[in-house]
Amino acid sequence: MKFESDIPENLEEGVIESWLVAFEETMEIRLPEDYRTHMLRYNGGVPIKENYAVFDEDIADVLVDETIIIKSFKYLDNGEGSLDMQARWGGTDYIPKGIDIGSTYGGILMMSLATGGFGSIYHMFSYGEPQKIANSWTEFVSYLIDEDLDE
Numbered sequence: 001m002k003f004e005s006d007i008p009e010n011l012e013e014g015v016i017e018s019w020l021v022a023f024e025e026t027m028e029i030r031l032p033e034d035y036r037t038h039m040l041r042y043n044g045g046v047p048i049k050e051n052y053a054v055f056d057e058d059i060a061d062v063l064v065d066e067t068i069i070i071k072s073f074k075y076l077d078n079g080e081g082s083l084d085m086q087a088r089w090g091g092t093d094y095i096p097k098g099i100d101i102g103s104t105y106g107g108i109l110m111m112s113l114a115t116g117g118f119g120s121i122y123h124m125f126s127y128g129e130p131q132k133i134a135n136s137w138t139e140f141v142s143y144l145i146d147e148d149l150d151e
Contacts, residue, residue: 001053001144003045006075016043019076019084026087027099032119035101035111035137044075044083044102053144055123055133060143062133068123070144071103094130095122111137 007016020039024030031039038045047053047070055068074083083101092098095112102109107125112118121134134140 001141002048002146003042004048005041006043006045006073008077015078016040016076019078019081022079023076023084023087027091027113029097029113031113032111032137035119038137038141039076039083042073044073044081046072048146052147054147056143056145059145060133062131064123064131064133065125065128066106068107068133069105070109071105073102073109074100094124098122 017040020031020036030036053070055064055070057064057068074086075081076083078084083099086092086099091113092100092108092110095110096114096117098110098112098114100108101111101121104123104125107123107128110122110124110130112120112122117132119136120132121137121140122130123133124130134143
């Protein structure tokens with residue numbers, strides 16, 4: 001899976017990190033290190049434009065109701081980004097201590113910040129229940145493949 005950065009052009013060095021720290025202070029938690037590193041490098045990021053990022057359930061050995069196609073990931077933007085909204089809204093209500101980290105076609109991606117499943121990734125279609133699909137951000141990304149669905 002390849003990401004394109006969602007960091008605004010001409011942003012001074014260290015700004016994304018200060019936004020991330022402010023987000024964590026508001027949420028009163030430190031995000032998992034692998035997800036923090038990703039956010040600092042890509043600020044959420046987007047799948048490369050020519051392709052779609054698809055969750056490969058065969059590699060993950062997870063049975064899902066239908067193909068999970070990534071639409072976008074949440075980002076930080078001086079308190080106004082889509083991930084920042086989680087701090088104001090208190091996270092998602094679908095999983096314990098969860099935050100919404102991305103959108104899929106027909107669903108959402110969430111990360112658990114609860115002690116027992118800290119960093120686990122969940123997906124939920126709009127018509128279903130949350131389903132754990134990975135134990136960490138790193139594991140989740142390893143299950144994503146770039147696919148040209150227009151062919």
